[in-house]
Amino acid sequence: MAHLVLAAYRPELIPSFTVIGLVLGGVYALAAVGLVLIYRVSGVLNFAHGAVAMFATFTAYEVSTVQGHPGWMGALAAIVTGAALGFVIEWLTIRPLTGRPALVKVVVTIGWLLVLQTAAGLIWGATAYHRPVKLVSGSGFHLVGTDVTVGYDQLTTVVVALVFALAVAALLRYTTLGNAMRAVADNPETARLWGINVNRVTAASWMVGSAMAAVAGVLITPLIAFDTFSLTVVVINAFAAALFGRLSSLPLTVIGGFLLGMAQTYPRMFSGLSGTADLVTFVLVLGTLGILFRPGQRKVRVV
Numbered sequence: 001m002a003h004l005v006l007a008a009y010r011p012e013l014i015p016s017f018t019v020i021g022l023v024l025g026g027v028y029a030l031a032a033v034g035l036v037l038i039y040r041v042s043g044v045l046n047f048a049h050g051a052v053a054m055f056a057t058f059t060a061y062e063v064s065t066v067q068g069h070p071g072w073m074g075a076l077a078a079i080v081t082g083a084a085l086g087f088v089i090e091w092l093t094i095r096p097l098t099g100r101p102a103l104v105k106v107v108v109t110i111g112w113l114l115v116l117q118t119a120a121g122l123i124w125g126a127t128a129y130h131r132p133v134k135l136v137s138g139s140g141f142h143l144v145g146t147d148v149t150v151g152y153d154q155l156t157t158v159v160v161a162l163v164f165a166l167a168v169a170a171l172l173r174y175t176t177l178g179n180a181m182r183a184v185a186d187n188p189e190t191a192r193l194w195g196i197n198v199n200r201v202t203a204a205s206w207m208v209g210s211a212m213a214a215v216a217g218v219l220i221t222p223l224i225a226f227d228t229f230s231l232t233v234v235v236i237n238a239f240a241a242a243l244f245g246r247l248s249s250l251p252l253t254v255i256g257g258f259l260l261g262m263a264q265t266y267p268r269m270f271s272g273l274s275g276t277a278d279l280v281t282f283v284l285v286l287g288t289l290g291i292l293f294r295p296g297q298r299k300v301r302v303v
Contacts, residue, residue, distance in 0.1 A: 015148040017265050023154045025261025026161030027220045029254045031238035032245070033165050034212030038086075039247050040185045041205035044094055044105045048112035050232040052089075052210045055116045056082035057217035057231060058124050060133045071135040078133075078214040085116075086210025090203050113232070120228045132221035157219045164212055165254045171208075172250075181205055213238075237264075 031053060038046050046052075056078040064074025093108045124130065140151035172178035180201045183191040188198050216238070217231055224230050237260065244256025 017268065018262070019148060019150055019154060021262035021265035022258060023157045023223065023261070024220075024264060025258030026158040027216045027223075027234075027257075028238050028241045028260050029257025030161040030164055030219070031213050031216035032241035032253045032257050033168055033250055034209035034216075035238055035242045036209075036245055036247055036250060036253050037168060037181075037205050037212075038209040039242070041181050042090070042094065042202045043102060044109065045102075045247075046089075046109045046206075046209070047106060048089060048109040048116065049210070049213050049238065050234070050236040051113040051116035051120075052082055052085045053213035053217035054228055054231040055085065055120050056210075056214035057133065057221060058120050058130075058228070060214075060218050061124070061130055061221075061226075064133055065131050071133060074133050075135055075215070075218050078218050079211045082210040082212075082214025083207040086206035086208075087203055089210075090206040094206075095199060095202070117228055117232060124228070126228055128227065130226045132226050133218050134222070135218065153222060160215065160219065161257070162254075164215065165250060168208070168212070169250050177201070177204060 031049065035046060035049050038044060038049070059081040060074035060078035062074075063069050063077045064071050089109070089112055093112070094105055097105050097108065120126075134153075136153040136156045137151075140149050140154065170178075172182055180191070180196045181204070183194065183196055184198050184201045191201075192198055220231070220234060224234050238257070241253055241257035241260050244259065245251075245253030
């Protein structure tokens with residue numbers, strides 16, 4: 001077995017696999033930042049995050065691929081759909097459960113996952129593979145010093161991930177809404193005493209976080225088998241990146257997303273076995289849980 005692994009290793013593939021890993025990592029980071037934002041403000045671990053991304057992405061597919069409108073219109077439709085779904089989930093099912101145990105809210109988000117999965121399957125087909133949503137041309141440029149071609153769509157994914165992460169950090173640090181989100185995250189009752197509308201701020205966090213998941217879903221469609229199940233599962237990988245950031249630190253979450261993308265990609269140079277990437281994710285999640293959530297570990301701030 002070791003002989004086969006070494007035989008499959010080709011050093012010249014490192015640049016191309018690095019590009020693929022960075023692109024995947026950008027998607028994971030983007031979705032994970034939205035997940036962390038929702039968790040920090042509302043205290044809910046949103047297991048419907050991937051399903052929201054999936055449903056919003058299929059909205060983009062309907063607008064741009066099926067109806068033939070420009071890709072940016074599809075992306076805009078996905079963002080609006082993701083934000084709307086985030087608001088509906090929070091308003092209809094999370095807000096009424098204020099004061100209830102966190103496990104109850106988690107179960108509700110799992111219910112939303114099943115609802116959105118079923119609805120998307122009924123509308124667009126549960127098993128058929130769909131054409132990806134094209135935002136940017138697949139042509140690109142050669143990476144300096146290598147024979148690797150970096151697609152403009154790949155570069156866009158990484159840039160968008162970094163820009164959105166920085167935008168959320170700026171939102172939290174420099175805006176009135178961001179200050180209100182941080183206050184609610186620290187102590188909702190104290191925030192109320194200061195005149196902050198906690199319900200409005202919480203809803204805003206769900207809308208922004210879900211919109212980011214939608215963007216991540218649209219960006220990843222050229223890289224995966226685009227169907228309702230695969231898209232939901234891929235975005236769930238963002239949970240590993242969020243855990244790396246301890247569900248609180250945005251910089252660590254972004255780093256975790258890129259590290260996860262690289263960690264899932266590099267083993268493919270050594271093994272063609274299916275499931276290798278999933279195994280890597282599982283090991284990383286266990287390791288992260290063991291290191292970051294051990295007793296006595298200090299809490300990390302949101303920014």
